Structure formats: structure tokens, C-alpha cells
Amino acid sequence: MEPSAEGPDEQKAFERYLLQFAIAEVPEGAGERILGASRREMAHDRPGWLRQLAAGLGVALHTAPLAALTAFLLLMNLAVDRIPGGAFPWRSNMEGVFDAAILAQELGVSRSWARFSLSQIEISSGRVLRKDRSLFLGVLASESL
Amino acid sequence: MNETKQSIEEIWRAHGRPLYSFVLSIVLRCEDAEDVLQNVFLGILKVFGQKTAIRKMKPYLYRAARNEALRLLARRQRVNETIEPDALLLVAAPPGRHDEAIDLSRALTELPQEQREVVVLKIYHGMTFDEIADLTKESLNTVASRYRYGLQKLRLLLEDIKGGNAHGAIC
Numbered sequence: 661m662e663p664s665a666e667g668p669d670e671q672k673a674f675e676r677y678l679l680q681f682a683i684a685e686v687p688e689g690a691g692e693r694i695l696g697a698s699r700r701e702m703a704h705d706r707p708g709w710l711r712q713l714a715a716g717l718g719v720a721l722h723t724a725p726l727a728a729l730t731a732f733l734l735l736m737n738l739a740v741d742r743i744p745g746g747a748f749p750w751r752s753n754m755e756g757v758f759d760a761a762i763l764a765q766e767l768g769v770s771r772s773w774a775r776f777s778l779s780q781i782e783i784s785s786g787r788v789l790r791k792d793r794s795l796f797l798g799v800l801a802s803e804s805l
Numbered sequence: 806m807n808e809t810k811q812s813i814e815e816i817w818r819a820h821g822r823p824l825y826s827f828v829l830s831i832v833l834r835c836e837d838a839e840d841v842l843q844n845v846f847l848g849i850l851k852v853f854g855q856k857t858a859i860r861k862m863k864p865y866l867y868r869a870a871r872n873e874a875l876r877l878l879a880r881r882q883r884v885n886e887t888i889e890p891d892a893l894l895l896v897a898a899p900p901g902r903h904d905e906a907i908d909l910s911r912a913l914t915e916l917p918q919e920q921r922e923v924v925v926l927k928i929y930h931g932m933t934f935d936e937i938a939d940l941t942k943e944s945l946n947t948v949a950s951r952y953r954y955g956l957q958k959l960r961l962l963l964e965d966i967k968g969g970n971a972h973g974a975i976c
Contacts, residue, residue: 671957698846
């Protein structure tokens with residue numbers, strides 16, 4: 661709908677009305693949640709090994725594309741099945757915890773592969789509840805490479 | 806002032822509420838606003854870790870928050886995610902005027918995002934058209950026109966809402 665013509669006085673009056681309100685309140689505990697989750701994620705950030713894994717995947721795809729892709733897809737599928745309820749992350753509450761070590765053991769691949777696969781799921785999921793994502797990253801970070 | 810010496814808590818105390826309010830006015834969902842801000846503060850921590858100076862914290866924060874929020878909107882579009890636009894409070898009311906705040910919030914959510922952004926930044930964040938143009942990378946004329954049209958439309962929406970339906974939920 662096209663707005664009707666409005667004079668400067670009416671606009672000023674409406675602005676004064678709007679200014680009687682203030683910006684939205686922050687929900688209780690939001691600051692602690694946001695800063696805490698940012699800190700945890702920062703602490704668990706592993707750009708070095710992520711880069712290495714990404715490079716490794718690139719090499720694997722170049723040298724043995726079928727094997728690399730098969731392993732990757734298997735890991736992806738198994739990892740998705742591990743999400744409680746079998747749902748994709750953006751539909752799930754992710755109350756459980758991914759376990760890269762178990763994933764790796766079941767498929768006979770390295771933990772790095774399992775972690776990388778899980779990180780891909782997380783990245784591609786579009787949206788994961790932050791607190792659970794932090795928990796997920798925390799679990800991964802607590803395992804030694 | 807070299808603001809990198811500020812702690813993350815100090816930055817939150819100084820900018821948290823306006824940033825949250827701004828992001829909420831874009832993403833229209835409380836949990837998403839928190840997600841967006843988590844990424845923004847993670848970005849600050851990374852910058853701190855690299856000992857890089859953030860010369861002007863407020864513009865940096867608004868830009869980072871806006872970029873993150875728009876990324877989230879783009880992701881929503883990709884997965885065809887829909888949201889419930891009524892379920893939030895975009896403004897805080899003076900005592901005894903809670904219902905008006907709900908009406909105004911609802912009217913704001915019904916504005917096109919580009920107009921809502923300019924109205925919110927100008928009215929509730931005290932930004933000048935220059936600052937908004939800089940943040941949104943739009944021309945001054947575009948920003949001023951979005952503001953004017955936004956106010957006009959907002960007024961009509963408010964009249965419609967006040968003359969009609971009742972509604973509720975808040976985050």
C-alpha cells in the first residue's frame with residue numbers, strides 16, 4: 661500500500677510519539693549467554709587443524725576422489741544418524757553430543773576425518789542452536805588429535 | 806582511544822542492548838538475535854587475539870552485527886524458513902503503555918526490512934542519515950526516502966492495528 665502524503669508537522673509529531681518508546685530490552689541472562697558462548701567457541705577454535713583437514717580433503721579428492729568422497733559421505737550419513745531423533749541439526753534440539761571418536765572407530769577412519777565430517781554437517785546445517793554448538797565444539801576440542 | 810583495551814564485558818555493557826535491539830529488528834526472533842551477537846562477539850575476540858586495533862567500536866559493531874544478521878536472513882531464505890513475526894517486542898514502553906509497545910512492535914515488523922532498519926536506526930539509535938548511509942552503503946537520498954516512506958507506512962499500520970486485532974506473545 662502506498663503511504664499517503666504527510667506534512668512535516670505530522671511527521672515530527674509522529675517522531676515524537678515514537679520517541680516515547682525506547683529500544684528493546686535484552687532478555688535476562690542474554691549477555692552472559694552470548695559472551696560465554698563466544699568465549700567457549702573462541703577457546704575451542706582450531707583454525708590450524710581445520711585448514712590442514714581442508715587441505716587434506718583437497719589432496720584426497722585429487723588423488724583418490726572416489727575413496728575420499730565415499731568416506732566423506734559415509735561419515736556424513738552416519739553422523740546425521742547420530743543426531744538424536746535422526747533429525748537434521750536445524751530441526752533438532754541437539755540435546756545429545758556427537759562423538760567423533762565413536763564415529764571414527766565404527767568407520768575405521770581417523771578421528772580427524774570424523775571431526776571434519778561433523779564440522780561440515782555443522783557448517784552446512786544452516787543453523788544450530790548456539791549453546792549446543794558450543795557444547796559440540798567443546799567435546800571435539802577436548803579430544804586430543 | 807584505542808578500544809581494544811576494553812574487556813569484552815565492557816563492550817557488552819556499553820553496546821549490548823542497542824546492538825541486541827538493532828539485530829532483533831532485522832532477524833525478528835530473540836534466539837536468532839543472540840546467535841547473531843554471539844558471532845559478532847566471537848569476531849571481536851578473534852580480533853583481540855590478533856592484536857588488531859578496532860578504532861571505532863560502535864560503527865564496527867553495527868556493521869558486523871548487520872552483516873551477520875543479513876547472512877542469517879539469507880540462510881532463512883535458502884531453507885525457506887518462516888518465522889512468527891508477532892512474537893516479539895521491538896521497543897520498550899514507558900510504564901503503563903505495554904499494549905502500545907506491542908502494537909508498535911507489530912507495526913514495525915510489518916514494515917519492509919529496509920524501511921524498518923532506517924526508522925529504527927534513526928529513531929531509536931539516534932543515528933544520522935549520514936551514519937545510516939555509511940552503514941547500509943546506500944545513498945543519502947535512498948536512506949532519507951526510506952525513512953520518510955517508512956514513517957508514513959508505520960503510521961498507517963499502527964492505525965490499522967489499533968483499530969483492529971488484539972495480539973500477544975513476547976520473547
